[in-house]
Amino acid sequence: MKPMIFTLVGKDKPGLIDSLAKTVYALKGNWTGSNFSHMAGHLAGFVHVDVPEEHHQALLDAFEAHPDLRIHLVPGEANTPENEKVVLVDVMGNDKTGIVQELTSVLHQFNINIIKFDSSCEPAPNWGGTLFKAQAKVAVPRGFDLDALTDALEDIANDLVVDIEIRR
Structure with missing residues (x-):
């Protein structure tokens, strides 16, 4: 096969x-x-x-x-390299123009490959705006410093009102 x-x-x-x-x-x-x-x-x-x-x-x-x-x-193989592991990054917060660009830019700065990225916007009547939700499934090298990634994402979270949870 x-x-x-x-x-x-x-x-x-x-x-x-x-x-x-x-x-x-x-x-x-x-x-x-x-x-x-x-x-x-x-x-x-x-x-x-x-x-x-x-x-x-x-x-x-x-x-x-x-x-x-x-x-x-x-073309290409269908397997994740053995020297990588998959990490889920959940993001939720107020929507604004450029939020996806800012999130993906941080991932790119760490040279992280995005395997899957799902996002949506939905009404948030209690907040009087639109709620942005995203989940990124990313491949990181084994031994990668997930705390550094968390810190970098949280640095933009203050501007975006984004809650980030990384599941290992």
Whole structure:
């Protein structure tokens, strides 16, 4: 088995994921991971499958011919390096322009790779504004000083009224 990673985008409708899963199964593949999001009537996501090498081209052809999705093969391996660990960073506070840029800038300053980033804004009637929430799943080197990251994020938290929790 050899890993294949795909990105996909298309107008959402019932049965899209099922059609992909059936294709992978028919080619004796194993669906090992995926991440999908629905936004504004569209579906976007990543799929990681392990497929026997002799079925790679058949899977590519089947996915390229899918009538409802634009699907692209992403080169590369599907594993997190052994010298890294995954850390979750939760952020919540008053929304303001630039909050995502400030958060991601701190992560970038530490040369931290963002594996997954989910954010949303919702009404906060008790506060009279909009509440920003985000969760970042990041890869840090083993032995990385999480306290230094916490301090740097808290430094911007005072300006942003952001509560940060890092789960190890």
